[in-house]
Amino acid sequence: MLSSNSGFQRLSQAALSRSRFLRLAAGALLPFVGLRPSAAAARNLEVAQNSGAPGTKDAAAPGRMGTILVSQFGPVKIHSYLSPADGFQVNTQMIEGPTAVVIFDGQLLLPYADEVASYVQTLGKPVDRIILSHAHTDHWGGLQILTERFPDARVFALDGIADQVRARGPARLDGLRRTYGDKAATKVTVPTETITEGLQRIDGVTYDFKRFVDAESDLQLAALLPEQKVLMAFDLVFSPNQHAFTGANHFDHWMIVLESLKALQVYDTITIGHDTPVDRSAIDSTMTYVKRAKEIHAASADAKTYSESLRAAFPNLQHAEWVDLSAKLLYASPR
Ligand SMILES: [Zn+2]
Numbered sequence: 001m002l003s004s005n006s007g008f009q010r011l012s013q014a015a016l017s018r019s020r021f022l023r024l025a026a027g028a029l030l031p032f033v034g035l036r037p038s039a040a041a042a043r044n045l046e047v048a049q050n051s052g053a054p055g056t057k058d059a060a061a062p063g064r065m066g067t068i069l070v071s072q073f074g075p076v077k078i079h080s081y082l083s084p085a086d087g088f089q090v091n092t093q094m095i096e097g098p099t100a101v102v103i104f105d106g107q108l109l110l111p112y113a114d115e116v117a118s119y120v121q122t123l124g125k126p127v128d129r130i131i132l133s134h135a136h137t138d139h140w141g142g143l144q145i146l147t148e149r150f151p152d153a154r155v156f157a158l159d160g161i162a163d164q165v166r167a168r169g170p171a172r173l174d175g176l177r178r179t180y181g182d183k184a185a186t187k188v189t190v191p192t193e194t195i196t197e198g199l200q201r202i203d204g205v206t207y208d209f210k211r212f213v214d215a216e217s218d219l220q221l222a223a224l225l226p227e228q229k230v231l232m233a234f235d236l237v238f239s240p241n242q243h244a245f246t247g248a249n250h251f252d253h254w255m256i257v258l259e260s261l262k263a264l265q266v267y268d269t270i271t272i273g274h275d276t277p278v279d280r281s282a283i284d285s286t287m288t289y290v291k292r293a294k295e296i297h298a299a300s301a302d303a304k305t306y307s308e309s310l311r312a313a314f315p316n317l318q319h320a321e322w323v324d325l326s327a328k329l330l331y332a333s334p335r
Helices: 005-012 018-026 110-122 143-149 161-183 251-262 281-299 303-313 321-330
Strands: 067-073 076-082 091-096 101-104 127-131 154-158 193-195 198-202 205-213 219-225 230-234 269-272
Touching: 076 110, 091 110, 091 269, 101 110, 110 143, 110 161, 127 143, 154 161, 154 219, 161 219, 205 251, 251 281, 269 281, 281 303, 303 321
Parallel strands: 101 127, 127 154, 154 193, 230 269
Antiparallel strands: 067 076, 076 091, 091 101, 198 205, 205 219, 219 230
């Protein structure tokens, strides 16, 4: 079912070292989360244009650094670009409808946003718009490239996201440039258009946009595709195989959000922010994780104790280095 799984396994094994990870975290990039291969739920997944071994570079883009999966749902295709480890393996989702493409999220680093743009151009359809899911830098850092290469595509986000990007963006990019040099954006790209909640049809595809607060981030979009039964959850849901990011300290409300996602019974494919698509069981596993993390947070007096306890509670999850970042952020501010 998931011929690409081994390709993602290979990518995940290139995870950042703990020291490099903490160095990045010290740059106060953002809360971003880990990335693990998951039991992908989407049917018809394939590595884009890849007729060879799973995860290998396709002939059309022999130098491509990221990996692309394509999920087909009748006339609609979801192309998921997953960046390499130094870009925090963040997804850009490209929804290809009959005549246009809608892009969700813009990558952390410019080279990977550039790969997204080049891939979109191979689809031969104009970019209708770009939509930013939330204000964490790993999702908007590369928007500079996308807006340069698709100058007619306006950038949308929920009301409030633009203010967050405008306020925190310059400091985030300063940190990025110290670490990544010219791979990092030179300017902050602020969304100019507001997404309203509810149903919208874009290029014949029905979206149901939803606004969530106080989960993995303070403010987060989710997009339902009811005709495709796809839930685009971004960083609300994590892979069952990896640690989740808990640095925003919204344990209780995140659980409420997850309960509301769980109530959306018909959505059996879930795309997430940092990994291949998952099935509904990932909502349960994320709830288990958040619940346990809350208990450990309540019982831990300092970051070290929190981190050690959470790692011990989930010894088989990968990307334990993310726990250190969560702990650092959780205990840096008053509880
Ligand atoms: Zn993220």
